[in-house]
Structure formats: structure tokens, C-alpha cells
Amino acid sequence: MPPEKPFLAFDTTAAHCAAALLLGGDCIALAREEMAKGQAERLMPMIEEMLAAAGYRWADLGGVGVGTGPGNFTGIRISVAAARGLALGLGVRAVGVTGLEALAHGAQGRCRVALPASRGAVYVQDYDGETALAAPFERAADDPALWPDDPAVTLIGDWPDPPAGMPHRLIRPDAKTRLRALARIGARRLDQDAPPPAPFYMRAADAVPASDPPPRILDDPA
Numbered sequence: 551m552p553p554e555k556p557f558l559a560f561d562t563t564a565a566h567c568a569a570a571l572l573l574g575g576d577c578i579a580l581a582r583e584e585m586a587k588g589q590a591e592r593l594m595p596m597i598e599e600m601l602a603a604a605g606y607r608w609a610d611l612g613g614v615g616v617g618t619g620p621g622n623f624t625g626i627r628i629s630v631a632a633a634r635g636l637a638l639g640l641g642v643r644a645v646g647v648t649g650l651e652a653l654a655h656g657a658q659g660r661c662r663v664a665l666p667a668s669r670g671a672v673y674v675q676d677y678d679g680e681t682a683l684a685a686p687f688e689r690a691a692d693d694p695a696l697w698p699d700d701p702a703v704t705l706i707g708d709w710p711d712p713p714a715g716m717p718h719r720l721i722r723p724d725a726k727t728r729l730r731a732l733a734r735i736g737a738r739r740l741d742q743d744a745p746p747p748a749p750f751y752m753r754a755a756d757a758v759p760a761s762d763p764p765p766r767i768l769d770d771p772a
Contacts, residue, residue, distance in 0.1 A: 555612025556604075557740070558636075559733035560597060562589040562629040563621030563649060568725065569597050570733040571604055577730045579604040590628045611640055615736020618646035619750035620665060620673050620686075626749045633747050645739040646747030647732045650675045650686055653707045653723065655731035662698050664707040672696060672710070673752050676703075688752060 556578070560569040565586045571579040581600040585592065601607060616633035619626040630646070637644035653663035654677040665673045667688055674696065675686035689696040691710045698705075701717035709720060723731075 556606055556610060557613045557615065557733065557737040558597065558601075558611050559615035559617075559647075559729070559736050560593065560629060560632070561617030561649075561729065561732060562593060562625040563617045563619050564625065565622070566725070567592050567596050568729050569593075569600055570729045571600060571606070572733045572737050575734070575737070577733060580726055580729060582725060582729065589625055593628065593632055608636075608640060611636075611642060613642050613737065613740045614640075614644040615733060615739070616644065616646055616747050617652070617732055618648055618747050620667070620752040621649060623749075623751070626751070630747050630749050637746070643740055644747050645736050645744045646750070647735045647739070648686075648750050649728070649732075650707075651680075651682075651735055652728050652731040654680050654682075655735055656680070657704070657706065659704065660700065660702060661704040661706050664705065664709050666708045667752065672708070686752065 557572040558569065559572065562568070566582060566584050567589050568582040569580070570577055579600050581596050583592065583596060598608070614633050614636050616629045618630060633644040649665050650663050650673065653665070654661060657677055657679055659679065661677050663675055663677060667673050670691050671688050672691055673686055673688055676683040697712065697716065698718070704719045704721060705712070706721045706723065708722070712718065712720065
């Protein structure tokens with residue numbers, strides 16, 4: 551991506567619409583609105599308002615990055631579909647970034663990052679700097695195995711309050727820090743052989759098939 555082209559990143563994986571504009575490695579615009587629903591209707595107008603305020607149009611973008619999860623199923627689908635649609639319409643690349651990767655951005659040494667899951671659980675992943683050491687996994691918030699054995703491991707993200715005497719360093723980045731991290735990782739991936747963004751789900755949807763029998767298809771009398 552040419553350095554004069556701004557890079558757009560956005561995320562709707564939780565109860566918000568959030569977007570950032572990156573130019574030459576600097577975050578030149580941020581927009582974020584808290585909302586439990588309505589992201590599909592608000593995302594594009596919010597981005598357009600942010601672009602206009604920064605003096606840019608859709609056609610000026612050099613690439614698109616999107617948060618792919620884990621998080622809210624509907625929110626993940628909204629943002630990933632929007633990113634792929636924008637990439638197709640604008641003729642640019644789209645790349646995905648997980649929320650766990652964004653938490654590890656800029657980390658030094660061993661760390662374990664955490665995002666909230668449903669039903670009182672936590673999604674966690676171990677990193678050495680920004681390099682993932684293993685696949686992410688899920689633990690209950692009250693599971694002793696949630697906490698790493700090595701006291702030198704830094705905890706980053708949405709951690710529950712640690713047990714008394716827990717020696718680990720704890721960092722809880724704010725929403726703007728996470729959004730900037732998503733944008734910077736995404737912009738970096740434009741020059742890599744990264745696949746198009748796809749939803750990153752840690753568990754199956756809570757929805758279940760309908761219990762009512764399906765309608766009977768009548769034969770065409772003709």
C-alpha cells in the first residue's frame with residue numbers, strides 16, 4: 551500500500567461500532583460509539599463521517615482491516631462482510647485481525663491475553679512478544695488454570711480480578727489503544743500473504759434448530 555493512502559480499520563465484535571484511520575503509521579482519526587445492537591445500520595455512516603472529517607473519501611483508501619473476533623456472532627459477521635464488500639467495491643485488499651492479536655500488539659516478553667466470553671468464561675492465548683505460542687483456549691473465570699504458573703508472564707486484556715497475592719503484572723488496555731493496535735497490525739499485513747478476513751469463532755452459536763417440522767413441499771400439479 552503506498553504510504554500516502556490511508557488505511558481503514560473497524561470493529562463490531564462487541565457492543566460498539568469502532569473505526570480508525572491510519573496514515574503512514576499514525577492514527578489520524580478515531581470513531582467509536584457504544585451500542586448493543588444496530589451496528590449494521592450505523593457502521594457505514596459512522597465511517598463516512600470519520601472519513602469526511604479527516605478530509606478523505608472512500609476512493610482514497612488503500613486497504614481495509616477488520617476485527618474478526620472472538621466476540622458477538624452477529625457483530626463479527628457484520629464487520630467481516632462489510633470489509634470484504636468494501637475491498638471488492640474499492641479494489642483494495644482486506645485483512646483480518648483477532649482481538650487477541652490486538653491485545654498482544656507491542657508486548658514485550660511472555661504474556662497471556664484475555665477477552666471475555668459468554669457464561670462467565672474467558673478466551674485466552676499465550677504470546678511471546680507478538681508471536682502466538684499456541685492456539686487460543688477458553689477457561690472459566692474461576693478456574694485456577696486460567697492463571698499462568700510463571701509469575702513473569704504479563705496479563706493483558708479483560709482479566710477478572712486476580713486472586714490475592716497473584717504476582718503477575720496486569721495491563722488492561724483501553725478501547726482506543728486496542729483500536730489503534732488493530733489498525734497497525736492490519737496495515738502491516740497488507741504487505742504480507744494474508745488471506746481475506748474470515749470470522750474467528752471460538753465456539754458454536756447458541757442458536758438451535760427449530761423444533762417445528764419443516765413445511766411440506768407440494769408437487770407441482772403441472
